[in-house]
Amino acid sequence: MKQYKIFVTGKQGIFDPAGETARHALDNLGYIGIENLRIDKYIQLDTSDTVTAEMVKEMCEKLLANPVIEDFLIEETVMTVAEEAAEQTKAEADE
Amino acid sequence: MKQYKIFVTGKQGIFDPAGETARHALDNLGYIGIENLRIDKYIQLDTSDTVTAEMVKEMCEKLLANPVIEDFLIEETVMTVAEEAAEQTKAEADE
Numbered sequence: 001m002k003q004y005k006i007f008v009t010g011k012q013g014i015f016d017p018a019g020e021t022a023r024h025a026l027d028n029l030g031y032i033g034i035e036n037l038r039i040d041k042y043i044q045l046d047t048s049d050t051v052t053a054e055m056v057k058e059m060c061e062k063l064l065a066n067p068v069i070e071d072f073l074i075e076e077t078v079m080t081v082a083e084e085a086a087e088q089t090k091a092e093a094d095e
Numbered sequence: 096m097k098q099y100k101i102f103v104t105g106k107q108g109i110f111d112p113a114g115e116t117a118r119h120a121l122d123n124l125g126y127i128g129i130e131n132l133r134i135d136k137y138i139q140l141d142t143s144d145t146v147t148a149e150m151v152k153e154m155c156e157k158l159l160a161n162p163v164i165e166d167f168l169i170e171e172t173v174m175t176v177a178e179e180a181a182e183q184t185k186a187e188a189d190e
Contacts, residue, residue, distance in 0.1 A: 001130065007137055019138075025158055031150065033143035035096065042102055042137035043114075048128035055126065063120055 001084050002049055004056050005075040008041040008065045016040075041065075049078075096179050097144055099151050100170040103136040103160045111135075136160075144173075 010016050016038050023037040043064060045056065053076050065072040105111050111133050118132040138159060140151065148171050160167040 009137070009139075022138075022159060026154055029154075029157065031146070031154060033146045034140065035143065036139070036141035038139045040137045040139070042104070042135045043117075044104075044131070044133045044135070045129065046131035048130065051126070051128045059121055059124075059126060062124065064117060 001079050002047050002051060003077040003079060004043075004045040004047065004053070005077070006041075006043040006045060006056070006060060006064060007073045007075075008043065008060070008070050009072070010038065010040060011069055011071055014069045096174050097142050097146060098172040098174060099138075099140040099142065099148070100172070101136075101138040101140060101151070101155060101159060102168045102170075103138065103155070103165050104167070105133065105135060106164055106166055109164045 018039040019037045022039060023034055026034050026037070047056075053074060056074055056076075060072045060074065061067055113134040114132045117134060118129055121129050121132070140154075142151075148169060151169055151171075155167045155169065156162055
């Protein structure tokens with residue numbers, strides 16, 4: 001199994017209303033020293049071993065990100081059999 | 096300046112409609128081997144040096160995450176003066 005972490009972030013200069021609203025709300029709660037706050041997307045994709053990083057890039061370009069206003073960064077993690085088993089056990093324990 | 100990266104993710108068992116929709120759309124586009132897809136929030140927070148990780152945790156609990164249905168993970172990066180200058184130059188070049 002492979003795990004991809006994809007960070008989809010607004011391009012420089014694109015307004016981020018959610019981030020701006022959160023920043024104002026933090027100001028109103030009395031937090032000082034916040035210089036910048038952006039809220040973007042964090043996608044976790046679990047795939048079979050046949051899915052390559054190149055395919056994930058294509059998925060981002062076609063569907064997961066909007067290339068006009070968003071950039072994306074893909075991080076790949078290949079899970080070992082032991083890690084997969086641990087993950088499985090954890091998921092079962094959580095249920 | 097400090098930079099915090101905050102990952103706000105749905106708790107185990109909480110339905111993620113955006114992720115589910117994207118997964119179906121990828122299926123329809125002909126991608127096979129997608130086992131799981133979650134879309135969560137990735138928050139980048141730039142603050143002055145006075146803002147501590149403890150304060151950021153409090154901000155998450157109060158405002159940035161919903162502790163009933165979401166978990167959060169905070170990563171702290173302290174930027175050196177040189178990195179800050181590089182960031183500044185980059186931001187100016189992008190404008």
